[in-house]
Amino acid sequence: MTGATCFLPRADLDRLFAALRADDRTILGPAVSDGAVIYDEVASPAELPTGWESDTEPGSYRLRETGSSRAFDYVLPVTSWKRYTHPAFVPLTRARRDGSQVEVEAVLDPPPRLAFVGVRACEIAALDIQERAMRAGPIGDADHAGRRDAALVVAMECAAATSTCFCTSMGTGPEVRQGADLIASELDEGFVIRSGSATGAAMLAGLDLEPADPAQVERAAAQVAAVRTRIGDPVAVEGLPERLRAALDSPRWEQVAERCLACANCTLVCPTCFCTSVGVASDLDGQEATTERHWDSCFSLGFGRVAGDANFRPKVKDRYRQWLTHKFSTWFDQFGSSGCVGCGRCVAWCPVGIDVREELAAIAPVEGPRGPIPWPPAPDAGHAPAALTVVAPARHVTTSVVAVTQETADTATLRLATSDAALLAARPGQFVMVELPAFAAPPISISGIRPDGLDLTIRSAGPATAAIVALGPGAQVALRGPLGRGWPLESAAGRDVVIVAGGVGLAPLRPVIEAVLADRARYGAVRLYLGARTPGDRLFAAEVAALAGRSDLEVAEIVDRAGPEWLGQVGIVTHLFDHATWNGDRVTAFVCGPERMMQATAAALTGRGVDPAAIWLTLERNMACGVGTCGHCQLGPFFVCRDGPVFSIAELGTAFGREGL
Amino acid sequence: MTTHDVMALLQGTWFAADLGPRALGHLAALGRFEEIPAGTVVVREGLRCDSLGVVISGRIALRLAVPGSPDRTILTVHDGDVFGWSAVLPRPVATSTGVAVVPSSAITFDGPALRAGLAADCELASALFERLLVSVSRRLIATRVQLLDLYQAGAAPW
Ligand SMILES: Cc1cc2nc3c(=O)[nH]c(=O)nc-3n(C[C@H](O)[C@H](O)[C@H](O)COP(=O)(O)OP(=O)(O)OC[C@H]3O[C@@H](n4cnc5c(N)ncnc54)[C@H](O)[C@@H]3O)c2cc1C
Ligand code: SF4
Ligand code: SF4
Ligand code: FES
Numbered sequence: 076m077t078g079a080t081c082f083l084p085r086a087d088l089d090r091l092f093a094a095l096r097a098d099d100r101t102i103l104g105p106a107v108s109d110g111a112v113i114y115d116e117v118a119s120p121a122e123l124p125t126g127w128e129s130d131t132e133p134g135s136y137r138l139r140e141t142g143s144s145r146a147f148d149y150v151l152p153v154t155s156w157k158r159y160t161h162p163a164f165v166p167l168t169r170a171r172r173d174g175s176q177v178e179v180e181a182v183l184d185p186p187p188r189l190a191f192v193g194v195r196a197c198e199i200a201a202l203d204i205q206e207r208a209m210r211a212g213p214i215g216d217a218d219h220a221g222r223r224d225a226a227l228v229v230a231m232e233c234a235a236a237t238s239t240c241f242c243t244s245m246g247t248g249p250e251v252r253q254g255a256d257l258i259a260s261e262l263d264e265g266f267v268i269r270s271g272s273a274t275g276a277a278m279l280a281g282l283d284l285e286p287a288d289p290a291q292v293e294r295a296a297a298q299v300a301a302v303r304t305r306i307g308d309p310v311a312v313e314g315l316p317e318r319l320r321a322a323l324d325s326p327r328w329e330q331v332a333e334r335c336l337a338c339a340n341c342t343l344v345c346p347t348c349f350c351t352s353v354g355v356a357s358d359l360d361g362q363e364a365t366t367e368r369h370w371d372s373c374f375s376l377g378f379g380r381v382a383g384d385a386n387f388r389p390k391v392k393d394r395y396r397q398w399l400t401h402k403f404s405t406w407f408d409q410f411g412s413s414g415c416v417g418c419g420r421c422v423a424w425c426p427v428g429i430d431v432r433e434e435l436a437a438i439a440p441v442e443g444p445r446g447p448i449p450w451p452p453a454p455d456a457g458h459a460p461a462a463l464t465v466v467a468p469a470r471h472v473t474t475s476v477v478a479v480t481q482e483t484a485d486t487a488t489l490r491l492a493t494s495d496a497a498l499l500a501a502r503p504g505q506f507v508m509v510e511l512p513a514f515a516a517p518p519i520s521i522s523g524i525r526p527d528g529l530d531l532t533i534r535s536a537g538p539a540t541a542a543i544v545a546l547g548p549g550a551q552v553a554l555r556g557p558l559g560r561g562w563p564l565e566s567a568a569g570r571d572v573v574i575v576a577g578g579v580g581l582a583p584l585r586p587v588i589e590a591v592l593a594d595r596a597r598y599g600a601v602r603l604y605l606g607a608r609t610p611g612d613r614l615f616a617a618e619v620a621a622l623a624g625r626s627d628l629e630v631a632e633i634v635d636r637a638g639p640e641w642l643g644q645v646g647i648v649t650h651l652f653d654h655a656t657w658n659g660d661r662v663t664a665f666v667c668g669p670e671r672m673m674q675a676t677a678a679a680l681t682g683r684g685v686d687p688a689a690i691w692l693t694l695e696r697n698m699a700c701g702v703g704t705c706g707h708c709q710l711g712p713f714f715v716c717r718d719g720p721v722f723s724i725a726e727l728g729t730a731f732g733r734e735g736l
Numbered sequence: 737m738t739t740h741d742v743m744a745l746l747q748g749t750w751f752a753a754d755l756g757p758r759a760l761g762h763l764a765a766l767g768r769f770e771e772i773p774a775g776t777v778v779v780r781e782g783l784r785c786d787s788l789g790v791v792i793s794g795r796i797a798l799r800l801a802v803p804g805s806p807d808r809t810i811l812t813v814h815d816g817d818v819f820g821w822s823a824v825l826p827r828p829v830a831t832s833t834g835v836a837v838v839p840s841s842a843i844t845f846d847g848p849a850l851r852a853g854l855a856a857d858c859e860l861a862s863a864l865f866e867r868l869l870v871s872v873s874r875r876l877i878a879t880r881v882q883l884l885d886l887y888q889a890g891a892a893p894w
Binding site: 636643646 | 750795797799806807808809810811812814816835837838874877878881882884
């Protein structure tokens with residue numbers, strides 16, 4: 076798509092602006108504001124930062140007036156283009172509650188037609204990287220995709236570099252090779268410019284420019300070549316993902332955490348960081364509510380929090396490790412590239428001057444080990460999507476509560492009626508996001524799949540779940556799903572099945588039991604081991620009693636503690652089978668419960684000879700989106716929502732149960 | 737019941753299944769088969785523990801007295817598990833109360849006789865103490881896990 080290289084005299088830059096406006100676009104570009112260059116709406120070339128250069132160092136950014144006639148010598152603004160493709164606030168849903176009636180609809184505003192002027196090579200790479208993450212599916216982010224598709228990119232090759240740049244190492248710059256509609260280089264007298272897309276070619280043709288002089292083209296090339304030389308190759312990237320994976324226990328994490336303020340500046344200025352949370356706003360009586368997606372960061376304390384104040388990354392060192400290993404290692408597993416483009420913003424804007432290049436060299440030195448790696452190199456969870464997903468707005472299906480069964484003091488099963496084909500096609504182990512106006516939607520496993528609806532078994536653990544379990548027959552609730560990868564029942568065909576559940580963990584296993592019994596001849600021996608805290612915390616008590624009466628499966632129950640009235644077994648759930656005589660190599664196991672209970676169970680099962688690839692469990696993580704776009708549920712290379720929540724022990728490797736991951 | 741019958745019963749449990757024939761013979765000679773009707777208290781917390789038992793069938797609940805509330809069952813033991821393990825200690829004091837919650841049976845060993853037998857037979861002692869340690873460590877792990885209160889709100893995600 077690259078046509079002839081033309082010359083745009085400086086005085087004619089406003090003709091390019093006029094052409095962009097004629098294409099019905101708002102023009103965004105660099106502008107000086109409060110002592111820094113930022114991206115903003117620029118009405119004319121006069122608003123560009125002509126005669127300004129920037130100097131950045133770890134923890135420092137300074138603008139310097141040079142008196143030069145050039146407008147694009149500032150290297151990089153503070154903010155990145157993600158402000159426009161992945162804005163800090165995006166409305167998600169509008170919900171109404173009228174008595175027991177509930178309606179939730181997705182909000183998808185038409186994307187603005189924008190022109191980005193002055194996009195650097197590293198920033199084009201960043202736009203691409205973030206877009207891949209947002210379209211990696213299965214559902215993707217419709218807002219992001221729409222905005223990215225509607226933006227026109229006018230690239231400006233770098234003529235200067237600062238001490239924090241390392242695009243050369245990351246392979247993203249400084250030369251612009253693709254991904255832009257127009258590609259320009261600034262010379263004193265004007266711009267050498269060529270097209271990079273059909274849209275760009277048409278625009279260039281409309282400007283009717285003279286071809287550039289070969290000497291000008293040469294000067295532009297020499298200019299960017301000098302930038303490359305100036306930057307050098309400061310980060311040794313060869314083998315970096317492997318070296319970092321092998322360094323999860325480096326003492327340096329602790330040391331850097333002593334300096335790190337966990338302020339999240341680095342992730343906010345980073346052009347590829349995409350993590351978000353969902354905020355809820357409602358009127359006072361909760362009848363009208365909206366939800367909004369907003370930027371969040373893996374550095375926030377609450378980012379890995381789950382119900383009951385448990386937190387998967389409580390320490391700053393856990394969060395710094397998540398950030399660095401995600402950017403430079405697990406991003407490859409997830410999206411097939413590095414998550415860093417080498418723009419250096421995180422280095423300059425870190426208030427204590429932590430330099431990612433220095434940390435990488437210390438944590439994962441070139442001569443450092445590249446193994447053993449904590450998780451298998453090619454998990455069969457389907458990472459690194461080959462094709463980008465076509466995205467549509469989320470679907471929220473209103474369902475009605477037809478019955479409520481109080482299972483225990485704080486847990487109830489809601490039977491929901493729906494005729495929605497996608498929900499009815501849910502597989503055992505999948506989950507839904509349960510949306511009640513004015514509450515953040517919690518992820519809830521499907522505990523029953525029937526021809527006319529679904530069951531959800533919910534423990535009241537906080538505001539949203541309390542409101543949901545309080546619903547009575549006739550009330551409505553909206554569901555988004557089914558989501559995630561369910562239990563691989565087919566892998567258990569012809570084998571013995573062991574099901575181990577702890578507490579509410581029986582909920583996602585109930586559809587497995589139902590499916591196995593519905594096709595009983597397909598499986599060998601079936602054994603069900605159920606643990607609960609006390610006799611009063613046992614779920615589905617009547618159903619379990621009926622199962623125990625059957626001759627085609629074994630059922631054993633145990634509780635953690637009990638009064639003298641309980642004559643059943645007391646102890647931990649693994650006591651039910653640690654002296655059993657069955658043969659582990661014929662077993663496929665399905666396990667769900669609190670994470671420590673699953674760790675103990677997995678150890679006891681492997682100890683009995685069950686293959687780690689045949690031990691499946693479902694993980695709990697903080698989840699906001701459920702589809703791999705908010706970043707909350709990450710565990711090493713996995714998005715628990717999208718790649719799980721069901722995983723085998725073999726897939727997880729030592730990522731399972733590792734503190735702070 | 738003959739020593740041979742006791743041997744056969746012991747051999748059917750995980751506890752004694754892989755004991756060597758000589759040690760098994762010696763152990764069986766020290767043991768006695770007992771039917772334990774439901775409700776029988778086999779050891780009592782804080783009192784002298786006179787015998788060690790290996791459960792053959794049924795279920796023995798191990799309970800702790802909790803001041804001001806009913807006893808709490810902390811563990812149940814089943815075939816192959818032991819109760820009254822403090823009987824092998826120099827100061828044999830029971831750490832919990834053992835109650836048969838269903839009709840049960842066990843091979844029991846008189847404490848002083850067992851201790852004398854172990855003192856005289858190093859091979860049996862090393863095999864038996866190893867199995868007792870497995871049994872006690874299993875309980876220790878269970879207690880620690882129970883202390884974490886896995887299923888409680890706060891520790892358990894859901
Ligand atoms: C895949 C999956 C399946 C689940 N299935 C069930 C189930 O079948 N039954 C059941 O009772 N519980 C289940 N949970 C746990 C349930 O999602 C939480 O108890 C619930 O989110 C708590 O929300 P809350 O607002 O009531 O409580 P709070 O503790 O006040 O939640 C606080 C905030 O944390 C956020 N959050 C996000 N993800 C989670 C999370 N996983 N846990 C806690 N907080 C979270 C929420 O946005 C919420 O606003 C499941 C969790 C996951 C990840
Ligand atoms: S990690 Fe730092 S250098 Fe890399 S893209 Fe993000 S802000 Fe730029
Ligand atoms: S989890 Fe990854 S994408 Fe999200 S804020 Fe952290 S480093 Fe950025
Ligand atoms: S990425 Fe949002 S919940 Fe998994």
